[in-house]
Amino acid sequence: MTDTIESTDAAASASTEASASTEASVDPTYRDASLPIEERVENLLGQMTLQEKAGLFFQTMIAMSQDGELAQADPSFGLPSNEEQVIGKGMTHFNVLGSAPSGELMAQWHNALQELAASTRLGIPVTISTDPRHSFSDNPLAGMLAGPFSSWPETIGLAAIRDEALVERFGDIARQEYTAVGIRVALHPQIDLATEPRWGRQVATFGEDAELTGKLGAAYIRGFQGESFGPGSVSTMTKHFPGGGPQMDGEDAHFAHGREQVYPGGAFELHLKPFEDAFAAGTRQIMPYYGMPVGTEYEEVGFGFNKSVITGLLRERYAFDGIVCTDWGLISDAEIFGEPFPARAWGVEHLTPRERVIKVLEAGVDQFGGEAIPELLVELVESGEVSEARLDVSARRLLREKFVLGLFDQPLVDVEHAGRVVGSDEFVAAGEAAQRASITVLTNTATDAGTPVLPFAPGLKLYVEGIAPEVAAEYGTLVETPAEADVAVIRTHAPFEVRSSTFENFFHQGSLDFTDEALGHLREVAAAVPTVVDVHLDRPAILTPFVADVAAIVANYGASAKALLDVLTGAAAPLGRLPFDLPSSMAAVEASREDVPFDTKDPLFRFGHGLSL
Incomplete structure (x- = not known):
């Protein structure tokens, strides 16, 4: 690991020099790895400007180059250049879109991005996340092709095998491949119950049985996060709280005609069961879904805007104090493939973007997924509509995760190591x-x-x-x-x-x-x-x-x-x-009822059916 240590030292030196040249008064105490993390967090937070804090709150897609260098703008998805996102917007959390041909090139790109971040005033490292990328899905906002990584069945296929040890082994292999190229947050597992047969997202679930989903979801989290959470871990953002499966008529909540989640069987509590297992397994982050609950005790607005769900249910009932990040695109209208794609502001379509931001923060959420508008958050604080103290609550969580993951102490990865680990013969054979x-x-x-x-x-x-x-x-x-x-x-x-x-x-x-x-x-x-x-x-x-x-x-x-x-x-x-x-x-x-598992009359084959040869 000599190359990694030397690279880390170089990055830290570059960051320190950049900080000294732009702001002589920066106190580098937060870079002292011997100090308690809470002390480092408070030291850094106390030095951050409002603009720097706002940059933490937004996590959106970022383009990866094919040659290991920084990526330029990607017009297909309306993505700006890497430099515009890190330097221009001051953002430090990104969901990487696409792939490079090899683990080495992915690692090189990651290091270039971290070196760019190190040139900023405080040198806050970036956190890279990803949707699942170990299988056969090719959906820009749900799952990536495996590319150079080992290739496995979809999550629903892991459920078909029904082996907790295998799922944990998969998570461990994926963790090794992710960390080798600098990916430190998994925007998964997806532990929704697939109780509505028509729903388009169930391929990434563990099926419709709550007990099996809970057991396998917990094993998945253990594999990705490791025996103890720290510098070798991948943080899991478990989704979609409080269960995204009961979509009315199976229509997905990415789209206006699928905005409603319904519970004709009164099974809201059943959909929480897998999350209880995820909390017990130590999942670090949670993503609520787009859908709005209809006919329940909860406010009829999308879960990301829903204080009764995020604060009342997640924060208070389950005492979850980790990071909560919205699903992608709740605030701003967008365009994908040249076609309009409205914000998924279900139940609050009448609110302006600034009003939606306020409602999400009031709900108890820490981060806006799929958005890149830190300047709007700055305006809200400067106008007095949002307090800076509210920002500090979430900023602490977001900074703490970077410190615990070791990103401040070792932001760069070993490129040669990435080449050996990603798609190794052993991992490929396990996937096959x-x-x-x-x-x-x-x-x-x-x-x-x-x-x-x-x-x-x-x-x-x-x-x-x-x-x-x-x-x-x-x-x-x-x-x-x-x-x-x-x-x-x-x-x-x-x-x-x-x-x-x-x-x-x-x-x-x-x-x-x-x-x-x-x-x-x-x-x-x-x-x-x-x-x-x-x-x-x-x-x-x-x-x-x-x-x-x-x-x-x-x-x-x-x-x-x-x-x-x-x-x-x-x-x-x-x-x-x-x-x-x-x-x-x-x-x-x-x-059948959307929220009730095993509810279709006289099924052709039952859950658990399968012949041996």
């Missing part, structure tokens, strides 16, 4: 093993010869769809038509409705029924050859119309074609069990 284990066999019927179609022998004549030919060729002889094949393997995806805006289509929502065209095609292939259908269950698809027509149905939750074919040919054992019920029909889904 989890992909195979998560695969869930739902049906496995007998062929004309009287034996189940799975597992099938390597070397057969294969007809495939949704699998790269070069991959399939490793497991059999490819043929052009089903009629020529011994077995067909078709990979498909749980259905979803196409929506009007580009961004909304990243969230799979609406009907869970396959189209008539898709069903007709599956039946046509199955009539010609024993057919295995692999469905990516990011939501619980309606399989009833073709369950009797195909030889086997398996489910995946983020798995490569090689992982699938290893299972289908018997080289690996499928251990997955359904993390939710699979409804028998859309009529059953529409009749």
